[in-house]
Amino acid sequence: MTALHSQTPPDLSGRNLSFGRALANRTATIAIGLCVVIAALPLALVVWQVVSKGASAWSLEWFTAEIPRNYRTEGPGMGPAIVGTLAITGMAALLSIPVGVLGAVYLNEYGKNKPLARFIRTMSDVMTGVPSIMMGLFIYVGYVIVIDDQNGFAGALALACLMLPIVIRSTEEMLRLVPDELRQASSGLGARKWRTTMGVVLPAASSGITSGSLLAVARAAGETAPIIIVVGLFYGYRPDLFDGSNTTLAAQIFRNASQPFAASQERAWGAALTLIAIVFVFTILSRIVAARFAIDKR
Template identity: 70%
Template structure:
C-alpha cells in the first residue's frame, strides 16, 4: 500500500478584499481632499465679503442716525453733517420704476423664448441681443438714454435714470427667467394640457408658479445691479439737494451717485457721508431681498 500525501490546504486568496479596501481608502482620501478644497473655496469667497461688510458697517454706523436719513444733502462737501434723504428717495423711486418696466417685460420675453419661440429666428435674435446687452457697460447705456431721451426732452430727470437702469436690468431678467423656465419638467405642461387647459393658461397657472422662486432670484440680481449703478445716474439724472418725488419733472439723484461724489473728495465730512450712504444702500438691497423671498415663498407651488 502506497501512502498518499495529505492534500495541501492553501490560504484563501485575499487579493479582491485588499483591492476593495485600497479602493475604498482611495475614495475616502479623494472625498476628504475634495471636501477640503470646497471649504477652502468657500472661505476664500466669504473672507472678502465679510471684510467689505464689516468695513462698511463700522464706518457707516458712525454717521447713521435719524437726521442722516431725513436731512437734505449739503451744498458744500466741506460741511459737516447733512443727510441723504434726497438720495434715498431717488434710489427707491428710480430703482422701483426701472423694476416696474424691466421685470414684467423680461418675464414675458422669457415666456415667449421658452414656451413659444423655441428655436425660431426671432427667438434666436432676441437671445443674441440679450447676451450682447448683458455685457454692455453701464456708461454706454447712460449715454444712449442721454442722447435718445434727455436731449429730446431737454431736461435731466429721474425717469431718464429709470430708463437707463431698466435697459441694464432687462437682459438679466430675460436670460435668468428663461433658464428657470427650462428647469420646469415637461410632464407638468403635458399633464395640464391633458386636462384640457390651453397653452397660455398652462403657462400662467402651472409653469410660472413652478419657476417663481428662480425668477424672483433672477429679478433680485437685476435689481441689485441696477441699485448699485453709478454712471447712468450721474449722466442722465443731474443733481439735487432736496428730495424730489416727481420722476418726470426736475433733476434727481441716488445713493450710488452720492457715494461716488462724496468719496471722490478729500474732505473727511464728505467721506463719512459716503460710508453712511453705502451702508444705507446695503440695507435697502437687503430689504428688497427679504421682500422678494417672501413673495416667492408665498406664490411658489408647495410640495405635498
C-alpha cells in the same frame, strides 16, 4: 469551495486606505476649504469695512434730513437720496420686469429656435455685458436730448435697459426647469397654451423668477454712471420723476467719495452702508415671499 467561503470580505470603511490615497483625500479637502475661505474673505472684508466706517453716520436725521450742499459741512443727511433710490429703481423694475418675464415666456414657450428667438437671446447676452455707461449714453441721446431735460424717469429708463436682459435670461432658465409633464397634463385637461403658461408654468417657476428679478434690481440700485449722465448730481428729491433732476445713493457715494474732506467721506461710507442694507432687506423679503408663494401652489 470551503476556502473561498472562509475568506473574510475586504474592509471598505476607509480605515485601511493606503497612505497616498488618504493624503490625496486630505489635501483635496483642505484645498476646497481654502478656496471657500478665499472666495468669502473679500466679501467679508468689504462688509466689515463699510459697516465699521458707515455705522457712525447713521441716525434718525440721516434718513430724514436734507443732503448738505457744502462738502465741508459736518452732520448727516441722506433722505432725498434714499427716497430717490427707491423711486427710480422701483420705476425701473416696473418697466423692465413685466417686459422681461413676457419676453422670456415667448422665447421658451413660443419662440423656441425660431430666428427671432435666437436673435433676442443673442442680443440679451450682448446687453448683459455692455458697460452701464453705454446705457446711460443711449438714454441721454435718445431721450434726454429730445426732451431737453434731465429727470428721474430718464434714470429709470437707463436702469431698466440694464435690468431687462438679466430678467429675460434668468426667467428663461427658470422656465426651462419646469417639467414638460406639467404642460402635458394641463393640455390633457383641455387648457389652451396661454392658460397653461399663465396658470401652470409661471407659478411653478415663480421662486426662480423672483430671484432673477431681484438680481436685476440689486444691480440697478448700485449703478452710478447712467444716473450721473441722465439725472445729474442733484441734492434734493422731486416726487414727480418727470420733472427735474433727482438723486440716488450711488450718485451721492460718487459725489462725496471724490472729495478729500472728512465730512464728505463719512457721508459716502454711510450711503454705501445704506445701499447695502436696502439690497439686503429686499433680498430677505423677496425670498420669504417666493417661498410662501411656492408652498401655496403645491
